[in-house]
Amino acid sequence: MLLHKAETIDIVRTMNALEITDLYKEFAGIPAVKGLSFAIPEGEIFGLLGPNGAGKSTTINMVAGVVRIGRGQVQAFGYDNQKDYRYTRRLLGVVHQEIVIDNFFTIQQALEIHSGYYGVKDDPAWRNLLIDRLGLRPHLGKVMIKLSGGMKRRFMIAKALIHRPRLLILDEPTAGVDVELRHGLWEFVREINKKGTTILLTTHYLEEAEQMCDRIGIMHHGEMIALEPTHDLVRKLSNRRLKLWLEEPLAVLPAGLEAYAPNVEHGGAVLVLNLPAGANAGTMLKQLCQSGLNIRDFETDQSGLEEVFIQLTGMGGGNNGSAA
Amino acid sequence: MVQQPDNRFYAWLPFVTLLRKEILRFRRVSTQTLLAPIVTASLYLFVFGATLGNRLTVLEGFSYAQFVIPGLIIMGVINNSFANTSSSLFMSRYLGGIVDLLVTPVTPPQFIMAYTLAAMLRGLLVGSVVLVISLLFATLPWEYPLLAALMAMIASFLFAQFGLIAAIYAHNFDTLSVYTNFMILPLIYLGGVFYPISILPAPWSSLSYLNPLFYLIDGFRHAIIGVGDTSFAVAFGISASMAATLFAWAAWLIGKGYRLRS
Numbered sequence: 001m002l003l004h005k006a007e008t009i010d011i012v013r014t015m016n017a018l019e020i021t022d023l024y025k026e027f028a029g030i031p032a033v034k035g036l037s038f039a040i041p042e043g044e045i046f047g048l049l050g051p052n053g054a055g056k057s058t059t060i061n062m063v064a065g066v067v068r069i070g071r072g073q074v075q076a077f078g079y080d081n082q083k084d085y086r087y088t089r090r091l092l093g094v095v096h097q098e099i100v101i102d103n104f105f106t107i108q109q110a111l112e113i114h115s116g117y118y119g120v121k122d123d124p125a126w127r128n129l130l131i132d133r134l135g136l137r138p139h140l141g142k143v144m145i146k147l148s149g150g151m152k153r154r155f156m157i158a159k160a161l162i163h164r165p166r167l168l169i170l171d172e173p174t175a176g177v178d179v180e181l182r183h184g185l186w187e188f189v190r191e192i193n194k195k196g197t198t199i200l201l202t203t204h205y206l207e208e209a210e211q212m213c214d215r216i217g218i219m220h221h222g223e224m225i226a227l228e229p230t231h232d233l234v235r236k237l238s239n240r241r242l243k244l245w246l247e248e249p250l251a252v253l254p255a256g257l258e259a260y261a262p263n264v265e266h267g268g269a270v271l272v273l274n275l276p277a278g279a280n281a282g283t284m285l286k287q288l289c290q291s292g293l294n295i296r297d298f299e300t301d302q303s304g305l306e307e308v309f310i311q312l313t314g315m316g317g318g319n320n321g322s323a324a
Numbered sequence: 325m326v327q328q329p330d331n332r333f334y335a336w337l338p339f340v341t342l343l344r345k346e347i348l349r350f351r352r353v354s355t356q357t358l359l360a361p362i363v364t365a366s367l368y369l370f371v372f373g374a375t376l377g378n379r380l381t382v383l384e385g386f387s388y389a390q391f392v393i394p395g396l397i398i399m400g401v402i403n404n405s406f407a408n409t410s411s412s413l414f415m416s417r418y419l420g421g422i423v424d425l426l427v428t429p430v431t432p433p434q435f436i437m438a439y440t441l442a443a444m445l446r447g448l449l450v451g452s453v454v455l456v457i458s459l460l461f462a463t464l465p466w467e468y469p470l471l472a473a474l475m476a477m478i479a480s481f482l483f484a485q486f487g488l489i490a491a492i493y494a495h496n497f498d499t500l501s502v503y504t505n506f507m508i509l510p511l512i513y514l515g516g517v518f519y520p521i522s523i524l525p526a527p528w529s530s531l532s533y534l535n536p537l538f539y540l541i542d543g544f545r546h547a548i549i550g551v552g553d554t555s556f557a558v559a560f561g562i563s564a565s566m567a568a569t570l571f572a573w574a575a576w577l578i579g580k581g582y583r584l585r586s
Contacts, residue, residue: 027586064427067586086429090333094427102421104352105345116341117428119333159424 016075017042017167017198018063023072025058032058034222035072040215042077042166045189045199047209047230050219051313056202057097059219060171063200064094076167090118093165095173097202099152101144107131107155108140111162118163130158133188150181157185161192168192170201174208186212206309210234220313240275241301242284247294254291275300339434342425346442350408357408357446358453365400365454369393372518373461382519386549389462393455394472394545395517398479400454402540405447405480406508409439409487414500417491422584432579436488436571443484444477451476467550471560475544478563482540483508485570492577492584511537516545521553539563 016039023036033055040046050056061067063074065085074081074088081088102110111130115122131137134154139147147155153173160168170189174182186208193199203209209216210230217227226233242260249268260273271293275281281300289295350357369389371377377388416422425435458464466472486503494500515537521529532538533554543559546552552559578584 061586065585066423066426068581086335086431087333089427089429092427096423098420100420100424102424103419104349109348113341113345114424114428116337116344117425117430119335119337119429121332121334121337 015041017044017077018200019073019075020059020063021073021075023059023062023069023074025055025062025067025070031222033062033070036219036222036224037072038217038224038227040167040198040200042198043193043196044214045193045201045212047213047216048200048202048219049206049209049216049309050202053221054219054313055222056219057171058222060094060169060200060202064092064169065089086119090120090163091166093160093163093168095156095160095168095170097171097175099149099156101147101152101155103143103145106141106143107136107147107158110144110155111158114159115162120163123164126164127162130161134158135184150177153177153181153185157188165197167198167200170199170203172202174203174205182208218309218313225313240279240281242273242275242281243299243301244271244273244288244293244295245269245297246271247296254288254293256291333429335429338428338430339438342430342434342438343441346408346412346438347445349412350442350446357404358450361400361404361450362453362457365396365450366457368396369454369458369461372396373458377461382523383549383551387462389458390464390549391520391545392518393458393462393464394548395541397451397454397458398476398541398544399512399517401447401451401476401479402483402508402512402537403447403504404450405443405483406487406490406504408443408446409484410491410494410500410503411487412442413439413488413491414494414497417584418496426581426585432575436575436578439488440481440484443487444480447480447483448476451480464548465550466548468547468556471556472544472547475540475547475560475563478560478567479540479544482563482567482570485567485574488574489570489577492574492582508537511535512541515541516553517541536562536566539566 018040020039021037023033024031025033032053036055036059048056048059058067062069063076063081065081065088069082076088077091079087079091105113108131111127112122115127131140134157136151136154136158139151144152144155157170157173160170168189174185177185182205189199189201189212201209201212203212213230215228216230216233217224218233219225246269249266250264250271251268253262253264253271257273260275263272264270265272273284275284285295285298372380372392373389377392380388382388383391413422416425430438490500490503494503514532515535516532521532521538521542523529524532539554539559539562542552542554543556543563546554546556546559576582
């Protein structure tokens, strides 16, 4: 229908902000997403990670409506994104991976226009809040083409939020932006999440995903190969290392440590052991002392999401922590 | 920060906003979208109205200026309606800005109608200004002014649809220019803007009846000066049918998301 009066969207009828069921998509006969299913409860910050070509952006684009769904179902707040697409799109805000701007308009005009596209009347208070919070105020009168790259990114976040979406999708929003801006943007994302907006994000920076996300899903070759709370995922799949500084260099490795992949450094003065998940470092230290090792100092470190990611996807070497 | 969920959704607002945005877009570059075509049409008017026109007569009982002005008006309407939808949609596709629209609740009918109405507005605006300038060169009889307005609206609607279709099928700027330079321009020039097709020798006279633009031009002129190469009913019928066909085609493409959604 072209014209009719205002409708109220019932968003309280479901607990899940997003529910994806058996989603499938292929391009020219090559599957990009293979039967993907997962749900994001309302209020969560969910990270979708995976190497290039894993199917993350295809998934996000199917949710947003940019890519047609091959098979399966996407529901946002209980609404089907094909049958009730006007409602789902009203409830979603998308920050695209590529910078998408309209060079004809100023920030001010573009934000007003975008609010209207979503069927939401312009709310100057909310618009001004976004403008101030994202530092866009000094650039309001500039046409898009004259904005710096960082400013365009900020504008894209403001644009995605102008209609007060209940689910914000961020497809690598910080790719190519400086550290300061990245931190500022994530701080803002956390803030809007605390106010009730659900977040689905992909990022190049695994450290950020680890810090930001309540849960993380890792996609590989169009499938979800891991989906867990961030802390559990890192703890369950990562190895800790126990590094021991010895009073006297080792001449030979003590027997019985083979299971811990022992390694010596600094001419035998340092012994490094890999602790499997669940191993008790204290007990192990005790056993090592009892076996006659004279330990001067020790430290443990835990591999992060990056190692977990490499472990799961087999993407080792030379990717500089890039997940996407 | 205050973020109360605003659940109200005004289904008509996406349409009004897209229409407003399309109008703002051509106003923003009005030198190119409004002034340039008006200047071009004015030059035609000067050449054919004030100089060469005084030495030419192609239709008994009418000055050449009176004959050529309706053609120039409809040419402005056609070119600018086509240019508006084709350039706006193609630029959106080419620069990627179309995704901004695809993720919004704008429905396919709203999409088509907003683009179409903005293009019609631009085309009819240019046509109206050309008409006003033409008053300096000739007085038109205005036999059937409402029918003339109707034909101008059909022409602008039809070419707004054609612009949408061209923008969807075009791969690059070069392909897009093919529609303008190798289809619209020759068909306009050969469609009787500058001469009545009845003065052409065979077989060109008969072949001109196959030119779809002939019916738009002849119908519009017929409504203004009261005579034409074909009956007004035929011109109107064929033009309206073409408009309906192209609308159905554009609606099918946009409804399907052809080359818009992957």
